[in-house]
Amino acid sequence: MAHHLIIGGGGMLGSGLVRSLADKNNQSSVKITLFDLVEPQWASKSEQNDNNVEIITCKGDIADPATAHALIADRPDIIYHLAAIVSGEAERDFAKGYRINVDGTRYLFEAIREANEQDGYFPRVVFTSSLAVFGAPLPDVIDDNQILTPRSSYGTQKAIGELLLADYSRKGFFDGIGIRLPTICVRPGKPNAAASGFFSGIIREPLAGLPAILPVSDEVTHWFASPKAAIGYIEHAGKLASSLLPEQRNFTMPGVSASIADEIAVLREIAGDEAVKLIKREPDAAIETIISSWPKAFNTKIALDLGFIPDSSMREIIEIYVKEHEPQWLSDQ
Amino acid sequence: MAHHLIIGGGGMLGSGLVRSLADKNNQSSVKITLFDLVEPQWASKSEQNDNNVEIITCKGDIADPATAHALIADRPDIIYHLAAIVSGEAERDFAKGYRINVDGTRYLFEAIREANEQDGYFPRVVFTSSLAVFGAPLPDVIDDNQILTPRSSYGTQKAIGELLLADYSRKGFFDGIGIRLPTICVRPGKPNAAASGFFSGIIREPLAGLPAILPVSDEVTHWFASPKAAIGYIEHAGKLASSLLPEQRNFTMPGVSASIADEIAVLREIAGDEAVKLIKREPDAAIETIISSWPKAFNTKIALDLGFIPDSSMREIIEIYVKEHEPQWLSDQ
Numbered sequence: 001m002a003h004h005l006i007i008g009g010g011g012m013l014g015s016g017l018v019r020s021l022a023d024k025n026n027q028s029s030v031k032i033t034l035f036d037l038v039e040p041q042w043a044s045k046s047e048q049n050d051n052n053v054e055i056i057t058c059k060g061d062i063a064d065p066a067t068a069h070a071l072i073a074d075r076p077d078i079i080y081h082l083a084a085i086v087s088g089e090a091e092r093d094f095a096k097g098y099r100i101n102v103d104g105t106r107y108l109f110e111a112i113r114e115a116n117e118q119d120g121y122f123p124r125v126v127f128t129s130s131l132a133v134f135g136a137p138l139p140d141v142i143d144d145n146q147i148l149t150p151r152s153s154y155g156t157q158k159a160i161g162e163l164l165l166a167d168y169s170r171k172g173f174f175d176g177i178g179i180r181l182p183t184i185c186v187r188p189g190k191p192n193a194a195a196s197g198f199f200s201g202i203i204r205e206p207l208a209g210l211p212a213i214l215p216v217s218d219e220v221t222h223w224f225a226s227p228k229a230a231i232g233y234i235e236h237a238g239k240l241a242s243s244l245l246p247e248q249r250n251f252t253m254p255g256v257s258a259s260i261a262d263e264i265a266v267l268r269e270i271a272g273d274e275a276v277k278l279i280k281r282e283p284d285a286a287i288e289t290i291i292s293s294w295p296k297a298f299n300t301k302i303a304l305d306l307g308f309i310p311d312s313s314m315r316e317i318i319e320i321y322v323k324e325h326e327p328q329w330l331s332d333q
Numbered sequence: 334m335a336h337h338l339i340i341g342g343g344g345m346l347g348s349g350l351v352r353s354l355a356d357k358n359n360q361s362s363v364k365i366t367l368f369d370l371v372e373p374q375w376a377s378k379s380e381q382n383d384n385n386v387e388i389i390t391c392k393g394d395i396a397d398p399a400t401a402h403a404l405i406a407d408r409p410d411i412i413y414h415l416a417a418i419v420s421g422e423a424e425r426d427f428a429k430g431y432r433i434n435v436d437g438t439r440y441l442f443e444a445i446r447e448a449n450e451q452d453g454y455f456p457r458v459v460f461t462s463s464l465a466v467f468g469a470p471l472p473d474v475i476d477d478n479q480i481l482t483p484r485s486s487y488g489t490q491k492a493i494g495e496l497l498l499a500d501y502s503r504k505g506f507f508d509g510i511g512i513r514l515p516t517i518c519v520r521p522g523k524p525n526a527a528a529s530g531f532f533s534g535i536i537r538e539p540l541a542g543l544p545a546i547l548p549v550s551d552e553v554t555h556w557f558a559s560p561k562a563a564i565g566y567i568e569h570a571g572k573l574a575s576s577l578l579p580e581q582r583n584f585t586m587p588g589v590s591a592s593i594a595d596e597i598a599v600l601r602e603i604a605g606d607e608a609v610k611l612i613k614r615e616p617d618a619a620i621e622t623i624i625s626s627w628p629k630a631f632n633t634k635i636a637l638d639l640g641f642i643p644d645s646s647m648r649e650i651i652e653i654y655v656k657e658h659e660p661q662w663l664s665d666q
Contacts, residue, residue, distance in 0.1 A: 136580075
């Protein structure tokens with residue numbers, strides 16, 4: 001029975017991943033452990049459902065070295081390390097960001113190394129990295145050989161995680177793969193304080209009949225994936241045959257390069273001019289400056305060769321949101 | 334009075350750096366603290382010489398968090414962090430390499446951050462990185478935007494040091510600059526076990542009338558600096574005006590791209606055919622494979638713009654060795 005461990009199992013991607021893993025395992029039995037700082041809201045205790053899917057939830061602090069040892073005690077086959085202090089918090093609390101994002105990752109990797117040396121334990125480890133590892137000046141299209149010069153502590157911590165993953169994999173302590181996820185769009189839920197929040201907000205809010213603020217110009221272009229595509233990347237990274245993995249263990253995921261104008265055009269097609277009118281233009285030079293240093297597009301040859309499948313277009317990205325969340329505006333039309 | 338702290342002050346570069354700093358300070362008084370695992374052999378205790386140069390030697394373990402606090406207690410103006418477990422040892426002893434090269438570096442940076450938050454302490458920090466941060470596949474000429482994909486734990490540890498230095502500098506905790514040194518040639522002293530040892534050995538040994546083994550073909554090309562140039566880079570990095578430093582705080586130093594054939598041609602010019610005959614060709618496929626993944630040449634635009642001055646040629650590199658070490662062979666001719 002395959003055992004999957006999802007560290008950071010309580011977040012949007014973690015809970016999507018467990019649903020996907022559980023759905024696809026009707027034939028064979030599977031055990032999934034969901035771990036997070038707060039116990040993931042899947043089930044309050046171990047449960048076995050009709051589809052031979054056993055789901056266990058647990059909580060703890062990955063910045064405590066004992067946690068990783070406990071998590072790998074029964075030797076999960078595939079470990080998805082999605083847990084991180086997010087960008088804004090890592091920037092505000094320098095020490096905490098390094099403690100969770102660097103030390104926590106290293107404790108996990110060290111626990112696996114010790115187990116590897118004890119009994120040959122050799123799990124697949126999937127690590128989610130971020131476009132925040134990149135910093136200006138950037139070419140318009142970034143390839144797999146671009147230097148990582150993060151402009152945030154979060155990006156630095158993810159870049160260090162990538163380096164550790166590559167070295168532990170090279171040494172044969174585990175079988176690692178690090179995937180840099182595009183900016184997720186349309187992110188469901190409430191608006192948040194992230195500088196990138198408006199990319200989702202200008203779609204999500206108008207579709208709910210609510211106003212949305214657009215702080216940048218229509219030409220701003222960025223790299224996107226739907227939550228569905230991102231979860232698909234993580235799942236695919238967990239399943240890829242070891243023999244296929246390239247020496248370069250960390251690389252950027254495919255995505256859709258789209259501008260604000262592209263997003264608005266799709267919103268108009270789907271929800272009409274009235275929805276588009278809910279977007280309020282409030283140019284913010286500070287945000288425009290931050291965003292202007294972000295990546296616009298990638299040549300993700302390594303990932304495409306390995307079969308990671310992106311959304312086909314911004315239209316598909318927005319339709320995925322509409323299908324999954326049935327926003328109020330559209331049902332009112 | 335300027336106070337320089339050299340961490341790793343007992344090595345070839347550290348002892349060359351202190352000589353250079355002391356020589357150039359005839360006008361103004363200077364204090365230099367030399368720190369290493371074994372007490373550097375400069376003087377057994379604090380001493381003041383005629384040139385207003387005060388040199389202090391001390392020893393300790395940088396993997397002990399208390400050490401960095403003690404080293405910065407009297408707030409040195411410029412810190413040169415040259416200390417590291419070398420490549421071969423970091424590969425053999427995984428935990429020790431991370432303890433010294435990653436944890437030791439982080440303890441130093443954290444101690445400076447604490448001092449910065451206490452009293453605004455803001456030293457220049459010069460960190461010596463390595464070409465080992467690069468891994469194949471590499472273009473023939475590598476620019477300042479090449480991704481770091483180290484193929485050794487040592488290279489990984491240096492790449493992590495670069496990322497930390499950039500983040501601490503970006504946050505304003507200190508004023509850091511990370512310089513990737515070329516392979517040093519001609520390295521004085523006895524042959525060592527490094528895979529790159531023959532680049533120096535095929536010059537140094539014949540000049541001493543001794544045989545040298547050449548395990549690779551004449552076409553093998555690599556990136557070199559004399560010890561004199563490398564010490565000049567470190568000193569220049571310590572003196573550069575903060576206002577000149579680019580956002581990218583880590584970059585490769587200029588060097589001389591030269592092949593084995595180039596080295597041998599200079600040896601023949603300087604010491605004749607008899608010296609060249611002391612080079613014994615013993616092809617070693619394993620070493621050839623390792624070396625074939627090493628960098629051949631760089632476009633070091635950032636460093637050149639900042640005034641780092643390389644050797645002019647392999648001829649100059651070898652003449653520097655001859656001048657400084659007066660090898661036996663030449664004096665016998």
